Amino acid sequence: MDQITVADALTAFEPWMEPTAAELDAIDAEMPLIGAEVELLDAQLITLDRTPTELDARRIRRARRRVLAARRDLTNRTAAAMPPGGAA
Template identity: 80%
Template sequence: MNQILTVADAVTAFADWIEPTDAELDAIDAEMPVIRAEMELLDAQIITIDRTPTELDERRIRRARRRVLAAHRDHVNGVGGQTGGAA
């Protein structure tokens, strides 16, 4: 006779193996400034979806884009978690 396995049993059977490692969590923490900057840019863009952007909206989007670029630069250069280093 064949065993019938529910989907829940199949998913939870390996639950301990699915958890992120400490190294993966550290990588996510290091990338959080980039994620936050991208979220701010997305929020600024969402505001202007259903209307014509005002001058203030355009400035908000430009500043958010600059923050994203700066966050990416800092992340790639490894500046994010360091203190007192040259940028």
């Protein structure tokens, strides 16, 4: 079993280990997709312990459409930000 030293515990929260501005920007750009996926998961979790009603089925379908739309939008934004030219 690996041992964790006091030095390891203290350096685990050093400022240089914080996310960079670019990483935070990437997370921020993905937040609509993350939110849509959480909404879908919530809709699916509701139906785990009971028989899904028509309202539950509609909620899941809407959540799936939102996830797909958020993925499409994120992909389009990412593709638009890429420089033209293709692979090197």
